[in-house]
Amino acid sequence: MIPSPLSLTELKALVRTVPDFPKPGIQFRDITTLIGDGAGLSSSIHHLAKIARAKGAQKIAGMEAxxxxxxxxxxxxxGIGFVPVRKPGKLPIKTIGIDYTLEYGTDRLEIDPDAIADGERVVIVDDLIATGGTAIASAKLLRMAGALVEDAVFVIDLPDLGGTDRLHEEGVTVSTLIDFEGQ
Structure with a gap:
């Protein structure tokens, strides 16, 4: 733990913007520079944990990778458990899964159905909310396993892509540390 966490403004400054990736006109927000900075990574975790604690998290779920x-x-x-939301075929046990639509096709997520107790409050944590497809699928999958999923916490929001609004429509409150306008 660092003595004094970086401010959200300082965290935002650690996110690298890569223009025209993966295609012209897109401003890719690269967290590699944030997680490569010890104070940045530690501060991000500090701020995310503070929010998740306030939401009453009994477990945290995170999507690969x-x-x-x-x-x-x-x-x-x-000091609570973690539920990995995996890509298909990664778990050596019987799983439950959900197929979902992406802009470019479909994908699937899977979890261990025994990883969650019925009614357990699970908060989703991820690096970035863009269109929300993966986060929505994760919330639905966790709910299929019996979790109470009302909150998701992200480092970065790209509000112009509408993911936060889509998650709200699914009954999930979204909290983010920083946001970047535009695409």
Whole structure:
């Protein structure tokens, strides 16, 4: 733990913007620079954990792969369990899964159905909310397993892509540390 967490403004300054990736006109928000900075990573976890604690998290769920970085660290800081939301075929046990639509096709997420107790309050943690498709699918999947999913916490919001609004429509409150306007 760092003595004094960085401010949200300082965290935002650690996110690298890569113009025209993956295609012209897109401003890609790269967290590699934030997680590569010890104070930045530690401060991000501190701020995310503070929000998740206030939401009454009993477990944290994170989506593969960057959600594992932030979610597992938040769970450790809170002293609670972590539920990995996996890509298909990654777990060696019987899983439950959900197929969902992306802008470019479909994908699938899976979890261990025994990872969550009925009615357990699970907070989703991830690096970024864009269109919200993966987060919505994760909330639905966790609910299928019996979780109470009312909150999701992200480092970055790209509000112009509408993911936060879509999650709200699914009954999930969204909290973010920083946002970037535009695409």
């Amino acid at each position: 960057r959600g594992f970085i932030f979610g597992a660290a938040v769970a450790v800081q809170l």
